[in-house]
Amino acid sequence: MSTAGVTARRVPDTAAPAARTGRRDRSFAAVFALDLWERFSFFGLATILVLYLVAPVGEGGAGLPAVDAAAVFGAYLSLGFLAGLPGGWLTDRLLGPRRAAIAGGALVAAGHLTLAVPATAATYLGLLCVAGGTGLVKPATAALAALTRRGRANTQATFSLFYLAIQVSALLAPLVVGTVAERVGWHAGFAVAGAGMVTGLVWFVVGTRGGGTERTAHRMSPAVRRGCVRWAVVLVVVVVTVALLAANRLVTAQQVLIPLGLSTLAAPAAFVAYLLRGERITGPDRRRTIGLVILLAASSCFWMIFAQDASVLGVFARNDVDREVGGWLVPAAWFQSLHPLFVLLLAPLSAWWWGRRSRSPRTLGFAVALALAGGSFVLVAAAGRGPVSPWWLVGAYLLQAGGEIVVGPVGLALAARLAPPGRRGQFLGLYGLFAAFGVVSGNQLYRLTGLLPLPLYFLLCGLAVVVVAVLLAAVSPRVDRLLRAGGTAA
Structure with missing residues (x-):
């Protein structure tokens, strides 16, 4: 994505040093909580998604063959990874990390709650929302962690602590979400994962209110803004069209997964070449x-x-x-x-x-x-x-x-x-x-x-x-x- 016509300027934080320190301490806890609950929702979804997709329709599942279910899961993961690059660009050039984290967290929560609706189209739409939201929230929370007082002092130690959130979620989410899905129903399990994301999002919004982290404002030329809108519209139309085709069994999950896999393999080299050119x-x-x-x-x-x-x-x-x-x-x-x-x-x-x-x-x-x-x-x-x-x-x-x-x-x-x-x-x-x-x-x-x-x-x-x-x-x-x-x- 071109960055021509974009000017970044740092908005000074004029709060008193003591006040900034207190807010940054609260901000770190809030960012930590958002990351913990986002990972809880991710691991909870990962635990039951394939099981739901292969479960017979009579048992509340989607009734897909095992190969197609695995392909859907792979396509979802690939989209989540690929979305991290445009998500990072939006964080840097348009939204800023806090607003990007809020938007991404809200999209993840909306995706899980959409998955809670017992309909095939809702399943694919929900997965798209979760993947897109993950692409926004992950770069944004990492950027915010580096901007807190703790992150500025020692970035390596800060991200080591963040790994605690990931592992706690990896241990607890399968137990909680899996138990609810087994005893109540698949869609109840998806709803629990969404409730976790909502909890983290509310905590984050309240904990980061009033600042405490660096904000970046950007002025975009009209030409660049129009270009961004055009690309966004094209991307949304393509993704939604493919999702609808997949939901109506007009394309197979394997056919979707192949180009996504190839894109995932080519994306790092392509973006590095773009950066260094x-x-x-x-x-x-x-x-x-x-x-x-x-x-x-x-x-x-x-x-x-x-x-x-x-x-x-x-x-x-x-x-x-x-x-x-x-x-x-x-x-x-x-x-x-x-x-x-x-x-x-x-x-x-x-x-x-x-x-x-x-x-x-x-x-x-x-x-x-x-x-x-x-x-x-x-x-x-x-x-x-x-x-x-x-x-x-x-x-x-x-x-x-x-x-x-x-x-x-x-x-x-x-x-x-x-x-x-x-x-x-x-x-x-x-x-x-x-x-x-x-x-x-x-x-x-x-x-x-x-x-x-x-x-x-x-x-x-x-x-x-x-x-x-x-x-x-x-x-x-x-x-x-x-x-x-x-x-x-x-």
Whole structure:
């Protein structure tokens, strides 16, 4: 999207320093709450969506084949990732982070409440609203977190604390929403997820009232404004048309998913080329951007491993792990709760660490995180075929959690800190695009399990990521110099 004709100006905060400090403290709690409830609604929806789609119509479900249900879920995730880039642009150039967070949160809540309506068209419309709202609210909340007093003091420690919200939601949402969906009904489950989003949104609006974070106003030329309106109208018409066709079974979910997947894979490279072309980013900002892109590209390997927790590791848990404890068979799906549990336990340690070492080298930490992720698959490969001890899988999830507390919060913090003026939301959206690239790649690699023995597949994937980690460690001094270009500490 062109930014020609857009002038950004900072609106000064003239409040007294003590008052600003108090408001920023409240603002951090409000932003934290919004992120926690947004993730609650996301994980709650993710828990029951596919189950609802495949459930027979007589049981209140949509009655889709399993393949189509998985494709709908994949299309929803892809749209949510892709929406992060225009959402970041709107945050930077038009709305500002607070208004973008409110608009995105309201759209997410509206989407969940639309899903609560027992109608096929409402299902697809609701998913579109949730995906679009997520694309707005995620870059906006991350930008707001960096603008609070705590975020300004130490961005890495702040985003490590934010990871607490994600893991708490990942643990609680499936239990709450899943229980309501099972005992009351699918649409009641969607309504509960929406109620959580409304709770977070109200808390956020009240907690950030009166300012306390930097606001940015933008003046757009009439030509740019007309261009934005035209693109928005075209996009809405295309998306709604496709949704209606899918709702009436005139196109299959697989046909929708293929172009979305290809767009997700191409989007990071296309946006980086756009940023670095011409005079959009110059001087030290350009060198810092190149360093950040190297780290984010490498982090895609972590998300590639992470994306297979519910697929290849889930199959391994079901077929190859000795799950019997005292005559009782532990459900295979329970093992997936180990990852968020370990991240939840490690996140406070990570926040404390970055609080004491806010200027530590970043690239070497990313390399170690990638090595841990790759090592998790190598560990499972060493376990061989089952039945094997569950401790092999526990160790794998622990290694992945150790990698995520670096790649997740530190990657977000770097994107927020290194973004040139007026581009913080877009850089946070770029972080999401590289994560999406890894997720889509992991889902495609999973198809190889039909051709390769499972231990060999684990070994090849794990070693490939370890090799990337070694290469990143080898170039870490150069990348760190890029990140610190112009005397700005990364």
